[in-house]
Amino acid sequence: MRHLVIMSDIEMGAGGLTDDFPYSQWLGARLLAYADQAGEDELFVVFNGDTFDFLKTAVNGEYPTRITAQVALAKLAQVQAAHPHFFRAVKAILEDTRGPRRVAFLLGNHDMELAFAKVQREIRDAVGPAEFPGFSLDVGDLHIEHGQQADGMFTVDPEEVFVLHDGEPVLSLPWGAVALLDVALPLQHRLHELDRIKPRNKVLEIVPEVKDLLVNAYWNYWTRDWWSDYWNGADPNKRISWTMIRDVTYRLGTLDTDLSVGDVHKQLVRQAFGPKVCIIGHLHQPALWTWLDRRVLYTGCLRDEFVMDPDGGVSRRMPKSWAVVRMDGDKVLAADLVEDEGPPVREGQVFAHVRDVLPRIRDLICTPEELAAMNLGEQDQRTREAVAVAAGEPLPGPRSRRGPDSPHSS
Ligand SMILES: [Mn+2]
Structure with missing residues (x-):
């Protein structure tokens, strides 16, 4: 019997208040418990992308879009320092001699840095013989991938993960990542608590100040900064695409990185010789879709995400979720979603009310x-x-949604 545990979107960061997953001690214990349960059976732990939040990890206080192996290693060092329990637990699993043990790290849009051989070597030095299969992994009739390849904002050509710049390989970043690095991440220290609250469109309705701040930042970026860098050829990652023009209008004004992967994976399992089970992350929302005896599992996330009440208050955290799969050789016997309330919320991880963000951005208004x-x-x-x-001035038309009776209007 083989047991697989598949987790995506843990998004362990560099520690401190902006870290979306300050719970690696809890995670380490959960992983070790799976090793105990597996006993003599095979245990295969698959980290299905966005395991590490390198995208939001600064290097010397900046968010470079020119990501060399050196930059990637500097990010990894910070994440390792902040999450020793995670690396220790993975090492213990790979050293466990009770039964066969495997660990794999797939690429997500937050941890493309894992594509560097030097980063893989550093992680193997820390945990042992971990595997790095790239964008997807097939185990018998099970197919696993993060999902960003079906998301136009984050698609990467698997044959061109690196681009040569000044004679050095740098990550070939999808335009969504470049925009986030250039525009949203410099605001991260002000917006990180808000960034953890959902649903995003409702949050921005209650704090239109943040929506306007972001819309303006992106607007200036696309109309001015982005194009000047594009024409000057200053940045190898700034290339035009029609997907970009189409999607930017829709996704403008959000820090969010997860949106849609369409029905690509549903079509995949409907193919005559398609996988029996397809496991996808990236969406941060667990779901199960079935067709005949085939299924697609969207595993949700482990990073902290909270639910906004209709009045803007925040009192609930989303459960953490992942998948467990039981296989007999190459055949899937059962594939299920696991939900867990997770460890107690870290102090200061979220606002009590979404408008608590306002003092953070006063000086930008x-x-x-x-x-x-x-x-x-x-x-x-x-x-x-x-x-x-x-500035709180009334405007005619649909944009002046905030009425004078709102208890939170400034
Ligand atoms: Mn993702």
Whole structure:
């Protein structure tokens, strides 16, 4: 009998308040418990992408888009220092002689740095013979992948994970990652608690100031900064694509990295010789889809995510979820989702109310006087409106959603 444990979107970060998963001691204990349960049977632990949150790990206080092996190793060192229990538990599993033990790390859009041979070597030095199969892994009639390849914002050409820049291989970043690094991550130290609250569109309705801040930041980026870098050829990761033009309008104004993977994987299991079970992460929302005796499991996430109440209060955390699969040789016998309430929420991990974010961004919002001093032309009507909304001025039309009766309006 083979037992597989498949976890995605743990998003262990560099420690500190911006870390979305400060619970590696708890995780280590859970993993070791699976080894105890497996006993003499095979245990295969698959970390299905976004295990490490390298995307949101700064190097010397910055978020470089030119990611060399050196930059990647600097990120890994920080994550290792912040999560010793995780690495110790994985090492203990690989050293467990009670039965066959395997551990694999698949690539996600937050941990593409795992593609560097030097990063893989460093992790093997820490934990032992871990496997790095790339974007997907097939075990008998089971197919596992993170899912970002079906998400236009984060798709990477598997044949061109690296691009040569100044004679050095650097990660070939999808445009979604570049935009996040350039625009959203410099705001991360102000917005990290808010970033953990869902549903995103409702959160931004209650704090339109944040929506306007982000929309303006992205607007300036796409209309000015991005294009100038593109024409100057200053950054090898800035290339135009129609997907980008299409998706940016829809995904503008959000820090969120998870959205949609369409029905690519449902079609995959419907193929005549398709896998019996397909396991997908990236969406941060657990779900099960079945067709005949085939199924797609979306495993959800382990990073901290919270649910906003209709009034903007935040009192509930999403359960942590992953998949467990039992196999006989190459045949899947059972594939199930596991939900776990997780360890107690770390102090300071989330706001009590989404509008608690406002003091964090006060200094980024112009006063009416500053606005007047800018002497904006007619072309800048969009900016003018956004700044006016941010300053709490009433505007005609659908954008002035915040009524004067709102107890939280500033
Ligand atoms: Mn992802």
